[in-house]
Amino acid sequence: MTPFANALLAWFDRHGRHDLPWQHPRDAYRVWLSEIMLQQTQVVTVIPYFQRFVAKLPSLRDLAAADEDTVLALWSGLGYYRRARFLHKAAQLCVDQHKGELPRDFDALTALPGIGRSTAGAILAQAYGLRHPILDGNVKRVLTRLHGIVGHPGEREVEKQLWLRADEHTPAERTADYTQAIMDLGATVCARTRPLCAACPAQADCVAYRDHLTTQLPTPKPGKAIPTRSTVMLILRDAEGRVLLQRRGTQGVWSGLWSLPEAEDSDSAWREAQRHAQIDDAQSLTAFMHVFSHYRLQIQPLLFDHAAPARVIADNADLRWYAATDLPALGLPAPVRSLLTGLPERTESSLTNEEN
Template sequence: MKAVAPRLLDWQREHGRNDLPWQHPRSAYRVWLSEIMLQQTQVATVIPYFQRFVEALPDLSALASASEDEVLALWSGLGYYRRARFLHAAAKQAAALHGGELPADFDALLALPGIGRSTAGAILAQAYGLPYPIMDGNVKRVLARYHGIIGYPGLGPIEKQLWLHAEQHMPRSETARYTQAIMDLGAMVCRRSQPDCPACPLQSDCVAYRDGLTDSLPSPRPAKTLPTRQTVMMVIRDHHHRYLLERRPVDGIWPGLWSLPEASDPGAAWQVAGRYARLDDALALDSFDHIFSHYRLRIEPLLFAGVRAIPAVAEHSQHRWYPHDELLRLGLPAPVRQLLQRCKDLTP
């Protein structure tokens, strides 16, 4: 089997992505931020979020000094908000323990919140030029096909095989370009569907190509049916056109974000809304689903418009009234942001 690294490096120089915003300049902070944002999110989606984030918080010290609300607002729409909370916590820890920089040490990086083996490897390889492999979804697909590894990559024994191969292929130099090369190959050529095998620099000794297995490798996640949970989400808007928002708890979905009050059913929703405002009427809107990794959330929106706020509630730390033009500055879950926009001009 021919060496993988030289072929990938040559291919990346000519065909790879060399103008991504986190590459210019390529600092440990920018690499780390991009890696966290790219977890379960595509590059095209991440780019505008990344640019907005680094414009507001250009370095680790700025992130460490920012408020949680500011961080979550910049993250709002990317989903998987626990990533943002870990990012913020890790920045504070690095500021306290490592002089405001990410350490160039594998074990020290792993000790920071939200940094796993692959993210640590990406920081060390791309920012510090050290030979540590990475293992994102694109890399798993390339290695599984190239070596003909059968089995779902999320399973421990399969993932262990992939890491062994990743370490074997990792060059001692040009580590930043190599890690970018293997990610680029998976994203641009060795795609999940309709891979462009004729354009692949590894085609000549790829097991999946040789044995006609490109459509079946990597092996899919074992099928499971997502359970459905239901909630009534209350859009409570007062006669000053302010919206009542509720701070989510630190555990569970959307931790620490501002969201809408919820109830188990419409009857309970009237009781909950009545704690915060004097109500006249309500408008039931079409329900919609939001998909999480482990379940489907069916949201049944109920709009209370033109209500009169109960003043004492405005002082409660977990519930606040916000004008519509201030909502964009808050960390809001994507479905909540969309629902508020949808309700902007509606009345019961």
């Protein structure tokens, strides 16, 4: 066991997180689910989602048997919805190919959708106690600073160095605890900004601390301008208070989720609305910005109240009129859910077609 691993485990025994919901019990399904949820998401955000998810779908077989809408509804708000669809598909493959369990074999595990090298290592180490290194964002930050590794961690050669260091430090004993410990250290002590170096068990051997490089390491990704796009979201609401939703395609953001029909501008929004319902007027609601990892989306909601549904909708599986009571069971993007739950009461129109 390396001195770093030994010091880290001693720190973990005193200061580590031992009461996370996926640790009790720490079985493969719960570890896997937590690892997928924790990708690009903080623990404090994940915990309530995890608890709701396992309350509804307590086992891998329950997840495999669930319909996609149920899975996406439980995931709604966590973002990166591709993770949820991969999770669902992987569970179904486990039922079909692995007797309803996550395999203990590394190659079989990484063959499942959404499970990469680090996630597989975390599952095998924490659920089965097998010696496999991990390299999530927190671990990259710890090892980059500990060894003074320069270069963006996403670059191939830098990542290769980090995997070698990760493997070097992963012990054959207490592998599950070590795996949790190094993630905890990155999340609570070796933070991205303002690391608590005085509380770090590796301070004496940390190159970044010694050379005053904690603010420079890890090396940031080269800057890139984030573009802004715009869209008009159509809120068609009928006399019964139902809203027209459209299931998005399999590509792009929010794929597979129920969302609102969209248009490029107000004129095309009117034309699109008239395809789905008889409308008389509209109300322009407050515009807002939603930020994705690679672009910003300026959203202008346009409310068409008292819309009379067109009959053709009944023949389209990806268009449905839903009552407010139906929404909790649907997979909706977080900004769309917030928009629908905050709709004003039905009123007479404030914006006519002619005015538009």
